[in-house]
Amino acid sequence: MHPRTKTSPFRPVQSSITDRPECLKPNSKVQKASSGGTRKCFGLQRKRKTQPLLKPQLKPLQNLPRGFPLLVLAFDFGIMDEGVDNERQEYTLVVRKSYFGLPTACPSCLPVYIYLKFAQLPFRLDFNSTYPDSDQIPYIESGDYVAYNNENGGVIESLKKNGIVDLDSEFYSVPEWLSTKAMVISWIEDALMYELWVGSDCTPAKKIYYSNLPWPIGKVLFLKQVYSVKQRLGITKDNAEQKEEEIYKRANIAYSALSTRLGEQNFLFENRPTSVDAVFLAHALLTLQALPETSVLRSKLLEHANLLKYAEKLKIEFIEAGSSSSSIPYFQSDPPSSTSRRGPPNWSSKPRSKPKRQKTKEEKTFRRRAKYFLATQVVAVILFLSLVTRSDDEVELDEDEGYGYDD
Template sequence: MAEIPTLVVRKPCFDLPTGCPQCLSAYIYLNFAKIPFQLNFHLNDPHSDKIPYFEIGDDFVAYDNENEGVIQCLGKNGGVVDLDSEVCSLPEWIAIKAVITTWLHDALVYELWVGNKGSPAYSIYYSDLPWPIRRVLSSKKVRSVKVKHGITGDNAVAKKEEIYERANSAYDALSKLLDEKNYLFGNRPSSLDAIFLAHGLVVLQALPESSTLRIKFLEHDNLVGYVRKCKTEIIEAGPQIHTDASSSGFRIPSTQKGHKFKSAPKREKTDEEKRFKRKGRYFVAGQLVAVAVFLTLMMSFDFAEVELENVDGGDE
């Protein structure tokens, strides 16, 4: 019997199998592809950019920070299953992909970390970490989001409106594209469906009712219906776990076919995996070191935080 692959994700929250948008899109993609898999949760390093990752024993591992992400690794780069082969040549494909992966991605990241003072993000990424580490990591992320968008105390309101206007334009375009169809590009799902549905589920489930992004999303009835249908048919049904992988169209990538993403020789990959998993043994020690560093720097850090919070006050 073939070994069932594993999708490793951040923990469940907000009544979702995982609260992380990237993890959730990989989860939905695998369900669309009818790939048999089991779900595991990685709690030691919730901020790691390797998560999510998909592994088949010791022979194949696809990390999210390699080859443009897990979905891309599973698709044309990894040769596991490609849901986009019949639609990626359509004229509107590239434009819609850009809209989803930039405007909507940026809007959700802004809303998670800045628009709601990081409250939903704490639950998704940091709630299991000690508060000093959580505070340092989240503050660093907030600053990086503001730097990416060029947000300052003087332009915070204008930048906020720009982000939401782009998101609303994206929702308008996607609503017209979906219309009454089952999926964005006809009667078969693609990776863009998985990415958008993960976005929509987090918007509806994780963001508060007062969220500007959530309010704008709720104005598009067919998009809301599509996301809720996904929650009923995929999320509430749980992951696809079967004992017979042959009926799913899933295939383990062959190292003889020259895929762009493939494992190193088995012994080397096993050592790499052992090193990654062994990090958990040092997690407590790492926390203590981080707390010590935080307490050492706290006085100077607090002054910077006060200034940052004053800038945040301009976003209201």
């Protein structure tokens, strides 16, 4: 027993309920009354500290591209950094290589490039020359998001459907805009396709798609694409001349309609850019800078001065203006020739070819593999011929021995 407490030293002293203050007794009136925010104990009155509820804060996100909402409701709990909300995604546009003084000479890639420039959406440009016949190029990617050319109607339509950027939101119910878009993506694109693969000497198409490939591989892929284009346009040996006349006639009608529609405006509709402007501007630049001077389609476009002025102005404003901040080489055209043409003088000359550049590691590897492939094919043919010749000699020898035995 402990001498002072008369209890065990290992057992704590427990006070009885009657010895406790009134405010500490369970189920007491004072304790029940203190649940309202104040508490009385030992003659003192104390207030409980209440934590205020977290209030949502409305934060503006600055420097967002067009098409995004200006305000986003964000709850600030003191954990997320404010800089995370303002961070923008980085987009990468993968296209075919540049040529003819253009950021990309691919007829499918250039409209997407111009559309992103119109929308003022920051992006990084990357080139892919490994698969020249791939229908997935161009494509745009950002993190886990990828939009390919052969899905959902193309890259531009995917960007609009996914809510990234949409320049046509106010024109979906305008009949004139819909008819103009159908005319541009059918008659005008078919005419350029015919010029690149069938109507001319096909030199621009070879430079755009197959200049980095060995001659046998490039030739096979080129003939395959020519056959595909003829099938798409419905061209046969019997109706070749009729189809050519029809294609150029439709292109001339489309140029006249676009020239009338444009007038003296900066853009085709309501003086603001749309996807129709992006597609037609790409067509005009390729026709004027990639096709030779003997091109029929090029000569028909040169007849409309306001379309030439339109293409020249937008090229300077949206393409050449951003060339200094990018790594894309731009090339000057030759001095204008003495022949008089309508429109700006720089359209009357044939652009220079792209100077030689240093090959990338992927291109060197691809070319080396192609050489190995051709070498193995040659060796296989030689071995086959040698084996066939040897077997023929053995057969002749057996026949000679047989005749000698009969004698």
